[in-house]
Amino acid sequence: MKTSYSDLINQTFYFPQEEFTLNKDNLHFHGIDLMKLVEEYGTPLKFTYLPKISKNIRQAKLWFRNSMEKLDYDANYYYCYCTKSSHFKFVLDEALKNNIHIETSSAFDINIVENLIEEGKINKNTFVVCNGFKRDAYIENIARLINNGHKNTIPVIDNYEELDLLQEKIKSKIKIGIRIAAEEEPKFEFYTSRLGIGYKNIVPFYRKQIQENKKVELKMLHFFINTGIRDTAYYWNELLKCMKVYIALKKECPTLDSLNIGGGFPIKNSLAFDYDYQYMIEEILNQIKIACDEAEVDVPNIFTEFGSFTVGESGGAVYEVLYQKQQNDRENWNMIDSSFITTLPDTWAINKRFVMLAVNRWNDTYERVLLGGLTCDSDDYYNSEQHMNAVYLPKYNKEKPLYIGFFNTGAYQETIGGFGGLHHCLIPQPKHILIDRDKNGILATEVFSEQQSADQVLNILGYNKK
Structure with a gap:
């Protein structure tokens, strides 16, 4: 009987896809080992894969050139x-x-x-x-x-x-x-x-x-x-x-x-x-x-x-599932180490859905869950995918950390969420890294911004002014 998370994805979609592949039971995004990023930078983590921006621009130009030539x-x-x-x-x-x-x-x-x-x-x-x-x-x-x-x-x-x-x-x-x-x-x-x-x-x-x-x-x-x-x-x-x-x-x-x-x-x-x-x-x-x-x-x-076509598919976010709360017979809440309202505000404001996948533990059995953010706002949640009325993830196990990724989040989320400013319940802005490739295709990463500190937030609020 096929009951693993990997089985679920393979039975539901054509997988792997151009940007999403699997190495054993860990997800890769454009050839990037996401678990290595987690191990190096921790979570919550925002990232931008810069080559995808140029790729989409070049592709659109090619589509227009082909059509103009065909139509004279x-x-x-x-x-x-x-x-x-x-x-x-x-x-x-x-x-x-x-x-x-x-x-x-x-x-x-x-x-x-x-x-x-x-x-x-x-x-x-x-x-x-x-x-x-x-x-x-x-x-x-x-x-x-x-x-x-x-x-x-x-x-x-x-x-x-x-x-x-x-x-x-x-x-x-x-x-x-x-x-x-x-x-x-x-x-x-x-x-x-x-x-x-x-x-x-x-x-x-x-x-x-x-x-x-x-x-x-x-x-x-x-x-x-x-x-x-x-x-x-x-x-x-x-x-x-x-x-x-x-x-x-x-x-x-x-x-x-x-x-x-x-x-x-x-x-x-x-x-x-x-x-x-x-x-x-x-x-x-x-x-x-x-x-x-x-x-x-x-x-x-x-x-x-x-705009979104240029930059949207270059962005992503990775979170850790910190804890699971069983609130009744049907609802299991996986609590992430950040907030949807502050880091992916479109999921809250306009019910937008991004590509969401487990980053690790693809060979484990899966369960239906709701995803909750850290704020005390009842609207800080993510409960369904674009293609189905639910979220399915590998079963929670406190001995085996679970990481989840949201992909193609590169447009609007930082400016709507208020990059570098105050966020609901003072949940800190995550670390943000840039990922590029050199002329030989070798990956290079750098930190664009560290996770927001308490001092930075208090400065904005006026507590540290003398």
Whole structure:
């Protein structure tokens, strides 16, 4: 009878997979022996596997290149990284090795861009696409960037006042984009995105504020669906509505030459994950090309702003199961040595599920459990996987420590959780390590940040001030 955790995984999924393999009864992630990391650095532990960032960027560029060649799509493709997914320098440094561009969302993003320019990581050919709602500090920073000579900065207009605010600060002619306020799926609480300008209002806005304005050059139309790029009737319908606006604008505005389709590529959230990226890219480009050919206008350059897709699959977290609490006849709570609310806040805030696997003891029998965090909040738990309504792990045994890993956690978790700050119940921020490979493929690790200390927390709270 097959009752081991390894049997369960093999019977449920195709396993091993590209990034997940097994060595005896220990899990490897991209060839990394996770138990060796645990032995060297302890738990709780956050890690970032840097080569995965470059790999995903190169892969996306290849998919777009293949589709453009197949469709005879005569325009350029620009891969932008959406910095809000992870602002860390080690992420930007790795991503910018791949000749990409940047998308920003707030004022301090521009300070990061200026820092990268000083270091030579960004040059005059790098596009900086500025999204988000813009007021004083963000406007000032965008203006400074353009006034200092970075002409490939493209502020994307979010509302009717922004263009005037930008023109007051910027000395030269400016390139701009306009964001479409897409209509949301029917199940959403609201009907139209709060970001951008409505479909019907974009052409009148162009005629009123841009068409005769010698200081402004419209280059880009920005289109983004909150639920992401998915093969649904809703997505294709919104894309066609966007193309109608693009074509109408293009016929009146010769300088318009780019369509920004935003981000939204999904990342692997389960061992059962299945998404045909090449098909989706090819079909998006095909729909755009058909619409433009029928209207007899040139196809646009394509910009994307992939954030989670760029960095998400590079991240992971490892915890130890400290203790098991049996609360009733059916519920066994495995208590981890950290908190879901503070280290993986999306599991709590939006019920997001990541790939979760045991790190060791794969040859042991398994049981159904609930996972609990260390805070005293009843919502600090993880109780199901994306592919099933439960969590299964090797049986708890206090004589045999059990470690569990959460994978593809590299986007948003640190900034939402508040890196370096205060956390619920003052649970300390875990140690974070960076993992890279040299030109020969040899692994190298370094500590990016140590586990937060009591003194650091008390300093924030004001207790150590004299």
